Amino acid sequence: xxxxxxxxxxxxxxxxxxxxxxxxxxxxxxxxxxxxxxxxxxxxxxxxxxxxxxxxxxxxxxxxxxxxxxxxxxxxxxxxxxxxxxxxxxxxxxxxxxxxxxxxxxxxxxxxxxxxxxxxxxxxxxxxxxxxxxxxxxxxxxxxxxxxxxxxxxxxxxxxxxxxxxxxxxxxxxxxxxxxxxxxxxxxxxxxxxxxxxxxxxxxxxxxxxxxxxxxxxxxxxxxxxxxxxxxxxxxxxxxxxxxxxxxxxxxxxxxxxxxxxxxxxxxxxxxxxxxxxxxxxxxxxxxxxxxxxxxxxxxxxxxxxxxxxxxxxxxxxxxxxxxxxxxxxxxxxxxxxxxxxxxxxxxxxxxxxxxxxxxxxxxxxxxxxxxxxxxxxxxxxxxxxxxxxxxxxxxxxxxxxxxxxxxxxxxxxxxxxxxxxxxxxxxxxxxxxxxxxxxxxxxxxxxxxxxxxxxxxxxxxxxxxxxxxxxxxxxxxxxxx
Amino acid sequence: xxxxxxxxxxxxxxxxxxxxxxxxxxxxxxxxxxxxxxxxxxxxxxxxxxxxxxxxxxxxxxxxxxxxxxxxxxxxxxxxxxxxxxxxxxxxxxx
Numbered sequence: 001x002x003x004x005x006x007x008x009x010x011x012x013x014x015x016x017x018x019x020x021x022x023x024x025x026x027x028x029x030x031x032x033x034x035x036x037x038x039x040x041x042x043x044x045x046x047x048x049x050x051x052x053x054x055x056x057x058x059x060x061x062x063x064x065x066x067x068x069x070x071x072x073x074x075x076x077x078x079x080x081x082x083x084x085x086x087x088x089x090x091x092x093x094x095x096x097x098x099x100x101x102x103x104x105x106x107x108x109x110x111x112x113x114x115x116x117x118x119x120x121x122x123x124x125x126x127x128x129x130x131x132x133x134x135x136x137x138x139x140x141x142x143x144x145x146x147x148x149x150x151x152x153x154x155x156x157x158x159x160x161x162x163x164x165x166x167x168x169x170x171x172x173x174x175x176x177x178x179x180x181x182x183x184x185x186x187x188x189x190x191x192x193x194x195x196x197x198x199x200x201x202x203x204x205x206x207x208x209x210x211x212x213x214x215x216x217x218x219x220x221x222x223x224x225x226x227x228x229x230x231x232x233x234x235x236x237x238x239x240x241x242x243x244x245x246x247x248x249x250x251x252x253x254x255x256x257x258x259x260x261x262x263x264x265x266x267x268x269x270x271x272x273x274x275x276x277x278x279x280x281x282x283x284x285x286x287x288x289x290x291x292x293x294x295x296x297x298x299x300x301x302x303x304x305x306x307x308x309x310x311x312x313x314x315x316x317x318x319x320x321x322x323x324x325x326x327x328x329x330x331x332x333x334x335x336x337x338x339x340x341x342x343x344x345x346x347x348x349x350x351x352x353x354x355x356x357x358x359x360x361x362x363x364x365x366x367x368x369x370x371x372x373x374x375x376x377x378x379x380x381x382x383x384x385x386x387x388x389x390x391x392x393x394x395x396x397x398x399x400x401x402x403x404x405x406x407x408x409x410x411x412x413x414x415x416x417x418x419x420x421x422x423x424x425x426x427x428x429x430x431x432x433x434x435x436x437x438x439x440x441x442x443x444x445x446x447x448x449x450x451x452x453x454x455x456x457x458x459x460x461x462x463x464x465x466x467x468x469x470x471x472x473x474x475x476x477x478x479x480x481x482x
Numbered sequence: 483x484x485x486x487x488x489x490x491x492x493x494x495x496x497x498x499x500x501x502x503x504x505x506x507x508x509x510x511x512x513x514x515x516x517x518x519x520x521x522x523x524x525x526x527x528x529x530x531x532x533x534x535x536x537x538x539x540x541x542x543x544x545x546x547x548x549x550x551x552x553x554x555x556x557x558x559x560x561x562x563x564x565x566x567x568x569x570x571x572x573x574x575x576x577x
Contacts, residue, residue, distance in 0.1 A: 024547050031550030040568035044558045045551035061547035082535045089498060091572045104535075138575060148569035151558070276496060281535040286542045 001169035001235075002210055005242050009210040012238045013218075014173055014203065015127075015165035016230075018180065019158050020190040021134065021198040022065045028133050028157030029056030029099060036196070040150040048155040050094030055284050062157040063288065065189040066106050066131045067298045069159055072187045072305060073126050075110025079290045081130075083282035088275050092136035092149050100132035100160075102279045106288065112183070113307055114175040115325050124176050125164040134158050159190065165204065165215070170231035177201065177227045178329065182306050186331045194226050201225070203233050203258075206251070207241040216241075217251045221258045221265055233258040237265050309334055317346035326354060332368050339375035340382075348382045356396065360403045372406040373399070381409040394418050394466050422469045424476070427460070430468065431476045434459045445481055453477065485513040 003010040027034055030047035047054040070077050084102035107129035115121050136154035138147050161180070167173045181192035181199065192199045206218035219237060224230045241251050255269040304312075306328045313324040313334075327350065328334045341349040357378060361371060381399060384390050390398060390413055401412050413419055421427055434456060435442055445452045460473045490510050494501045501509055555568050564571040 026545075026547050026549045031545065031548065032552045033549040039555065041555040041558050041570070042568075043552050044555070046558075049558050057545045058542060059547050060544035063544070087496075091570070091575050139569070140574070140576070143571075143574075145574050146564075146566075146571050147573070147575045148566070148571055150569055276492075278496070283536070286536045286538070286540050288542055 001171070003207065003238060003242050005246050007246055010207045010238070010242045010245075011210045012168055012170075012234065013165045013206045013208060013215060014167035014234050014238075015218075016161075016163045016167070016173060016176065016204070017202040018161045018177070019134075019200045019202075020069075020161065020184060020192070022062050022131070022157035022159055023189055023191060024059060024061050024065060024157055026059060027155035028059050028062045028131065030155050032155065034156045038152055040148075041152065043152040044154065048094075048151055050096070056099060056282075058285060058288070059157065062131060063106070063290075064298060065157070066129070066159055067290070067295060068187050068302065069161075069184065069189045070107035070110065070129055071295075071299050071302055072183050072189075073107070073110035073112060073129065073161070075126055075129065076108035077290065077295050078104065078106055078108055079292070079295075080104060080287060081106040082287040083285045084279045085282050086132075086277045086279055088277060090135065090138075091147060092138045092151070092154065094136075094151065094154070098133060098135065099282055099285070101130035104287070105130035106290075112176060112179055114172060114179050116175055117171060119321060122166075122172060124166045124172070127162040127164050129159055129161045132158050132160060165206075165218075167234070170234040173203070173234055174227050174231045177230060179306070182329050182331075186303055186305055197225065201230050203230055203237075205234055205237040205241070207238050207245070217253050219251065219253065219265070220255050222255060222268070224258050226260075229258060229260050232263050233265060236263055240265065303331075306331075306334075313337075313346075317341060319347060319350050323347075323350045323354065330368075336368050336371075336375045340379040342379065344379045344382050345386055348386070349379060352378060352382055352399075356399050360399075364403070372404070373402045374406070377402060377406075377408050384409055384413060388420055388422060388469060389413065390418055390420050391466065391470060394420065397466075418467065420469050421464055421467045422472060424472060427464070427468050427472050428476055430460050430463050431473065431480060434463060435480060442481065453481075456481070485510055485517065489513075 001012060003012070021034075022028065024034055026032060027045070027048065030045040032045040032048055033043045035043060045054075047056055067077055081101055081104045083099050085097040086100050086102070087097045089096055105128045109128070110126035112124050112126060113121050114124055134153050134156040136149055136151040138149055140147050142148050163176070167176065177194075181194075184190040184192045184199075190199060194200070201224050203221045203224055204218045205221070206216045208214050208216050219241075221233050221237065224233050237256070244251050254267055256265040257268040258265050310321075310324040310328040313319045313328065314321055319327070327337050333353075337350065337353055340353065357371075357373065360373070361368065366372075381395060381402065384398075385392055385395050398409050398412050398418065401407065401416075402409060405412075438459075441452055441455065445456075456477050457470065457473055460477070461468050461470065487506055487510060490501065490506055490513060493513075494509075559565040559568070559570065562570050
């Protein structure tokens with residue numbers, strides 16, 4: 001995206017930092033539950049509460065989840081990593097420091113390929129990913145003079161993914177977040193729900209004259225909590241920078257807050273008040289050392305990821321790139337599609353899935369797991385059309401009944417007598433009847449109004465209650481009228 | 483490395499310590515003494531030495547992913563100066 005300034009053209013330089021809550025039963029350094037929605041402070045151990053003398057013990061599974069994620073980001077797994085203390089005071093972090101990774105993160109450089117609207121794709125480089133503990137939750141709106149603190153979230157494992165400043169437009173950042181969420185869900189390492197805060201995004205933005213490779217002062221916007229807001233924040237912040245520069249000003253390095261209502265950003269913290277975190281190696285935890293065998297073992301567990309699945313659907317099943325992309329974004333949809341397409345025309349199944357089927361789910365406000373139409377039945381419906389048992393038009397009616405009753409299409413077709421008539425004799429009788437009843441139309445046709453052919457076909461199909469095979473109807477009418 | 487008054491105030495702020503004005507000079511001196519003493523380490527040649535992140539060469543012991551603690555909000559809140567409805571309560575925090 002190029003921003004047209006008064007004097008020149010500008011381009012956006014943007015990088016993201018994404019905090020992703022690790023899916024695990026217990027917290028990263030304690031045995032308290034990670035379950036969301038418990039009563040206040042019920043999922044808290046003495047470690048999480050920062051009681052004196054308590055020691056953190058690393059959750060093996062959180063490491064496993066992080067390595068799996070790193071591999072999913074096609075990233076280097078660091079066999080040596082260490083934990084550090086990041087020191088700051090805040091009421092929802094009782095120890096006064098966060099255990100995180102600083103100099104030696106568990107995951108190094110990687111890459112995520114994003115799919116853009118115009119059908120092209122772009123590689124976004126990952127700078128690093130480290131693991132750390134989440135803070136508790138501060139609730140400011142119960143009392144005007146008090147803040148309430150719930151430590152249930154304190155100590156839940158987080159993966160912080162940092163990208164290189166590779167985004168040149170809000171669209172690229174939006175596509176990246178969608179792709180990252182899709183990868184994490186396929187891996188089962190984070191549920192990726194931005195609105196529930198299990199995936200949170202910090203956005204860094206600067207601008208530069210289009211075509212140059214300089215890096216100017218950037219501003220950071222913390223905790224922007226939806227894909228749409230991230231895209232809005234990038235665009236509006238970039239436009240603000242252009243305006244500042246073109247009016248002869250300089251952009252200050254600062255932390256800004258995105259206001260979802262106005263879409264604008266405002267100053268939260270200037271650089272001179274920036275935190276001084278005084279990182280140092282965590283004395284309570286020795287370094288984390290992984291072996292090649294361990295990394296290989298995790299790699300062997302990786303599921304087929306969206307890019308690989310997409311490529312396979314295009315090459316082996318003949319889907320278009322776009323259809324494959326839409327279907328593969330969500331693992332449940334991809335699994336459903338594969339089940340439905342097994343043994344049938346995959347392209348036609350994809351059309352039904354993305355058309356009538358998705359429309360039905362949306363109308364009924366259901367997820368794909370709750371669909372009354374099973375994958376097998378959707379495949380069977382397509383098969384009935386392919387085998388000329390029913391016409392495409394009747395199939396839409398059958399689908400409506402399927403989405404009400406959940407019945408198999410064969411059963412519905414049988415019970416309602418919807419089978420397509422392919423018996424030439426039976427259709428011929430209807431054709432003859434229509435011709436006999438409409439002598440005026442016949443003479444008009446013969447007089448040159450050949451456009452009436454469509455009307456005849458329609459009459460015959462209607463007379464047969466939609467069951468006459470249209471190809472046969474066409475052929476017979478042509479024979480008799482010409 | 484010389485410590486000045488401004489640095490003393492900065493470190494005190496970060497550590498949330500209140501140092502009375504008439505104690506600052508003395509603290510400044512103490513700071514410098516400690517740092518000078520530690521600076522002796524610079525006399526050792528460490529060109530070939532890897533940075534040390536843990537003093538004890540112990541393996542990292544991990545736990546399994548099981549829930550073993552919780553459901554003890556009363557104990558967690560027992561020493562809280564202020565608690566209401568199961569929450570810790572602090573003076574309004576607005577950044």
